[in-house]
Amino acid sequence: MLPDVEPPTPIAAATMPPRDRSVERVRVFNRFYTRRLDLLDRGFLASPYTLGEVRILWELAHREGVSAADLSRELGIDPGQMSRTLGRLVGAGLIARVADAGDARRSTIALTAHGREVLAPLEAEQRRRVAAGLRGLTPEAVGRLVAAMADVERLLEPERAGDLMIRPHRPGDVAFVVARQARLYVDDFSFDERFEELISRVAADFLRDFDPRREASFIAEVDERIVGAVFVTRKDDEVAKLRLLHVESEMRGRGIGTRLVDACVRFARERGYRTLTLWTNDVLVEARRLYERAGFRLVASEPHRMFGPPLVGETWDLTL
Amino acid sequence: MLPDVEPPTPIAAATMPPRDRSVERVRVFNRFYTRRLDLLDRGFLASPYTLGEVRILWELAHREGVSAADLSRELGIDPGQMSRTLGRLVGAGLIARVADAGDARRSTIALTAHGREVLAPLEAEQRRRVAAGLRGLTPEAVGRLVAAMADVERLLEPERAGDLMIRPHRPGDVAFVVARQARLYVDDFSFDERFEELISRVAADFLRDFDPRREASFIAEVDERIVGAVFVTRKDDEVAKLRLLHVESEMRGRGIGTRLVDACVRFARERGYRTLTLWTNDVLVEARRLYERAGFRLVASEPHRMFGPPLVGETWDLTL
DNA sequence: TCCATTCAATTGACTTTATCAACTGAATGG
């Protein structure tokens, strides 16, 4: 009998609309990462505990006051399954159930000292395996990997983002911020290369003339990833200029812009400036709202086509 | 009985050495992505086929000449397990075994037409789920997500990278390249902000003065991610200058640099220049090798400290 | 040419996981 078989279909990425192509790329990544995770998880094979058990132990090691229902919800495990697995773990003396004070149905699960002892070497082995996977990479590449992973996390679940840090710029940061701004305004507002040129030059001048006593940079960082920035430059003894404010789109609406603008205002006031001024464009509505709320007043506006599409340039001032 | 329980340990990221901190960040990402993949895989719940079966079907749909052993190796499934699962799938008429011509032990597995029919709606459902996950993102954010995923893949497994494309720059690309160069030279060679300033200004001037008849940009792209670049600018009618060559570290040693330099040489020759010149520094040994192999000759060198650490600036010329 | 070795594929035995449904006893909210 000659079996009735079919030839495989290649993924014809090039001919798809961009959205579909992205979906396909994400699926490729998912399969790729499924296998990597699979390899890592096999690290637990050496131990007498199963992956499911270890996942529960890990969860308990890093959280407090967890119930069986919490675990099954969060690890995506069937409650019945969970009940049996927990039973086994209790039997082995790795975990203990504590009756909930307020709710007689619930009981809180926690690791015992023995459970912690069992988990420690498993975690160490996991860490060794992850570290081995990073072995071939330069520190720079490891940094990029971590940054790329942080991007994936933040883009898929903005609420997972860690705490915001605001710090001065370090070498390389200014160029990074310029690149992000260029990308943002090109993609969202179709600004052309004249905008890219302008901010590249602003950056070069800032780097050349930077005077830390009279000027400042504020880089907003989340999980070691730059998510926004702003600069204050000296125009003259009386007037400081706020420049290059931006916040990554997925991090907007969490007060980062406000904190950056506030930092500028505080700095300008502290250093004895009388006015803080800035130039922006009407299409940047979110930024305008920030300025307005910080007390800036629109003092001039003129239509222009400096960057391709018709815009209205606006000067905003804040008297300090 | 008062159970002997232990309080959880927070991940004290801040106090760790950077390498360990990176390992910890990777582990956090792994757990995060494990859950996401888990959610996606539940998409197959509606069908009468199990995840293992679908994974096999998917693999068969996109590859040719696969044996049972190949599948169990690549999907990380026990050969015994695989044998039984394949048996079930053959029984259901989704796949067929074809005896291998050369090796009587082996048999090649392939999808039947029916198998393809069964898989199609499952794949469509998967795509719908992935697309739903991207729904909340702007196109710009989707682009960043895909780019970040491509970074993760390329950094972890450079050999997975797709085909190289070389194209002219588009708005935003020059600023991006400047940012990558600044980061690279700051991290690897401790260049200071004067380097960042210099290349920002070079970029601004390039964008302002760009003359497509006499000048060119070559952006190397893999999987829609910029992995290298180089520019050719006009110095005078006789002399063209090669500028800002760089290749991302994880993509080196695959001929990308050579192809970029070749593109420059070809362009300069085509446009009637007599000489192609460039300025670089002794520490950039990989780049120097590229220039040498392309026929450039070192014509001048002078020590300097323009960017912080002591360097030897070098001028290389190629007579066209 | 032969034979120990390796390899593809299967089978057996057994444990654990996955999934669905049913059930108990305890909160909860009109």
Place this chain on the structure above:
DNA sequence: CCATTCAGTTGATAAAGTCAATTGAATGGA
């Protein structure tokens, strides 16, 4: 106060995971 919801358990059954053993076919030197 009572229908409803919820935490947790138990039962049944199919599938997955794991380890060991087996068959028959290649393979690579001695």
